[in-house]
Amino acid sequence: MISVKNLFxxxxxxxAVNDLSFDIKPGEVVGFLGPNGAGKxxxxxxxxxxxxxxxxxxxxxxxxxxxxxxxxxxKIGYLPEGAPAYGDMTPFQFLSFIAKVRGYKGTxxxxxxxxxVKQVELHExxxxxxxxxSKGFKRRVGxxxxxxxxxxxxxLDEPTDGLDPNQKHQVRELIKNLSKDKIVIxxxxxxxxxxxxxxxxxxISKGKLLFDDTPNTLNRQSKYYGAVxxxxxxxxxxxxxxxxxxxxxxxxxxxxxxLTLFPExxxxxxxxxxxxxxxxxxxxxxxxxxxxxxxQVFRQITQEDNM
Amino acid sequence: MSNxxxxxxxxxSSFFATPVAYVFIGIFLVLSGVFTFFVGGFFxxxxxxxxxxxxxxxxxxxxxxxxxxxxxxSEERKSGTIELLMTLPxxxxxxxLAKHLAAWAVLGLSLLLTFPLWLTVNYLGDPDNGxxxxxxxxxxxxxxxxxxxxxxxxxLTKNQVIAFILSIVVCFVxxxxxxxxxxxxxxxxxxxxxxxxxxxxxxxTHFEAMAKGVIAMNDVMYFLIVTICWLFAGLVLIEQKxxx
Numbered sequence: 001m002i003s004v005k006n007l008f009x010x011x012x013x014x015x016a017v018n019d020l021s022f023d024i025k026p027g028e029v030v031g032f033l034g035p036n037g038a039g040k041x042x043x044x045x046x047x048x049x050x051x052x053x054x055x056x057x058x059x060x061x062x063x064x065x066x067x068x069x070x071x072x073x074x075k076i077g078y079l080p081e082g083a084p085a086y087g088d089m090t091p092f093q094f095l096s097f098i099a100k101v102r103g104y105k106g107t108x109x110x111x112x113x114x115x116x117v118k119q120v121e122l123h124e125x126x127x128x129x130x131x132x133x134s135k136g137f138k139r140r141v142g143x144x145x146x147x148x149x150x151x152x153x154x155x156l157d158e159p160t161d162g163l164d165p166n167q168k169h170q171v172r173e174l175i176k177n178l179s180k181d182k183i184v185i186x187x188x189x190x191x192x193x194x195x196x197x198x199x200x201x202x203x204i205s206k207g208k209l210l211f212d213d214t215p216n217t218l219n220r221q222s223k224y225y226g227a228v229x230x231x232x233x234x235x236x237x238x239x240x241x242x243x244x245x246x247x248x249x250x251x252x253x254x255x256x257x258x259l260t261l262f263p264e265x266x267x268x269x270x271x272x273x274x275x276x277x278x279x280x281x282x283x284x285x286x287x288x289x290x291x292x293x294x295x296q297v298f299r300q301i302t303q304e305d306n307m
Numbered sequence: 308m309s310n311x312x313x314x315x316x317x318x319x320s321s322f323f324a325t326p327v328a329y330v331f332i333g334i335f336l337v338l339s340g341v342f343t344f345f346v347g348g349f350f351x352x353x354x355x356x357x358x359x360x361x362x363x364x365x366x367x368x369x370x371x372x373x374x375x376x377x378x379x380x381s382e383e384r385k386s387g388t389i390e391l392l393m394t395l396p397x398x399x400x401x402x403x404l405a406k407h408l409a410a411w412a413v414l415g416l417s418l419l420l421t422f423p424l425w426l427t428v429n430y431l432g433d434p435d436n437g438x439x440x441x442x443x444x445x446x447x448x449x450x451x452x453x454x455x456x457x458x459x460x461x462x463l464t465k466n467q468v469i470a471f472i473l474s475i476v477v478c479f480v481x482x483x484x485x486x487x488x489x490x491x492x493x494x495x496x497x498x499x500x501x502x503x504x505x506x507x508x509x510x511x512t513h514f515e516a517m518a519k520g521v522i523a524m525n526d527v528m529y530f531l532i533v534t535i536c537w538l539f540a541g542l543v544l545i546e547q548k549x550x551x
Contacts, residue, residue, distance in 0.1 A: 045390070048394040049393075049394060050393050050394050050550070070398070073396040074396045076394070080390040080391055080394070081387075084387035084390060084391055085388065086321065086388055087386070088325050089321070089324065097313065098395070101313055101314075101395050101396065101397060103396075
């Protein structure tokens with residue numbers, strides 16, 4: 001359980017985090033979204049005890065971060081931005097060092113390292129200096145370091161940044177397969193990632209919390225949510241579509257020839273559109289229901305704030 | 308306590324994972340040989356002691372110790388590993404102490420590896436080995452004081468070159484405040500107490516007796532206190548500057 005109350009952080013007059021308050025319960029996988037410089041990393045750095053807040057309170061597992069920082073750090077696994085690691089060590093030496101600091105010894109330590117190496121698939125580079133590893137492997141070493149003590153709270157700052165699509169998929173699967181009573185906080189720029197792994201989204205911009213709900217609710221805020229897009233194999237009269245009951249607006253993309261019909265709030269227009277297309281024998285070659293466009297919602301939410 | 312030893316081992320082995328320790332030890336040995344035999348006139352003096360060797364230590368440390376200390380915090384901050392280190396369940400003072408002890412151990416090892424000089428002097432004559440051991444210990448404590456200045460300067464900046472230059476300057480002040488160049492400038496107008504005060508801040512003044520084999524409590528305490536003060540200053544600095 002993480003509870004944050006009225007968190008502020010300023011650097012030399014720049015307000016990086018501005019009155020954040022939220023609670024996170026076990027089992028929640030939270031995605032921090034926000035433009036660059038929104039205060040996501042700063043918030044994470046304060047949650048992990050690296051930075052001290054200018055004011056405000058952070059309580060983790062009923063302990064105050066101010067008073068019991070060391071006890072809290074035991075419970076947290078943290079992947080800092082850019083996955084820093086000691087480049088002159090090999091992943092094995094590095095993980096062994098982290099395991100020792102986390103209080104493991106002997107066979108238990110060996111087991112922990114073994115398990116985490118399997119989890120993030122590091123065996124092939126275990127004895128090469130970290131400096132010589134590719135970006136993807138470096139990121140995985142960082143993940144392994146955060147996971148090694150099987151922490152209750154996992155805080156990952158851009159865990160999939162710089163990974164190829166396969167590796168991204170792997171990391172997402174890894175996060176999904178973590179036990180269900182953990183708290184996971186990830187920050188990312190990739191909006192699909194949020195729908196793929198998170199069950200809660202927080203959008204932060206200029207240090208303020210602008211949105212805090214499920215990814216589904218975020219989708220629903222999109223103008224495109226529930227809209228029907230269709231494409232004709234040749235030009236046809238589509239004017240009547242706009243007249244259909246429940247259709248609020250129609251938009252044509254001149255380049256691709258796609259028509260998008262936006263429903264009135266709450267209306268379900270799919271069956272009306274298909275019925276109409278059948279009745280008028282419209283030459284429809286593709287038709288689908290939009291799930292909402294996250295990038296558009298993201299812009300809408302974060303740019304509204306700019307005005 | 309166990310945290311310190313884990314961190315110490317990481318720091319110590321990182322000196323040897325990169326060429327830093329080898330280059331440092333190699334240059335230290337070559338330079339101390341050059342100073343002892345060519346500049347110090349080891350043979351010409353015709354005396355069975357290592358005074359020409361120890362007398363040059365302050366000047367040798369002046370350039371070499373900042374070189375080994377400059378990376379300690381600067382590199383952590385530059386590469387971002389400081390964020391990793393500070394979010395592990397360890398205290399900052401433990402990390403500070405471990406860094407100091409690890410680099411100090413490398414310095415101790417370099418000193419130990421000068422043993423051929425000790426063999427030489429024992430082969431050529433009949434020196435007082437007690438004096439030599441005392442001088443070695445004194446030299447190691449002085450190296451610790453130089454090191455703490457370097458580590459503090461390294462905590463001050465992300466840039467290793469700046470850390471290096473700043474620590475040379477600060478160490479230089481500590482060394483020359485006891486030399487005649489500075490003291491002569493005070494003589495003639497300043498009261499003796501002031502001259503003594505200035506001289507008492509100097510590494511040279513406190514090392515002089517030790518190089519001759521006299522381990523006085525106040526000299527050892529002086530180097531220990533200087534070390535602790537600079538490490539504490541470094542601790543305050545790193546707590547404030549870690550996120551910059």
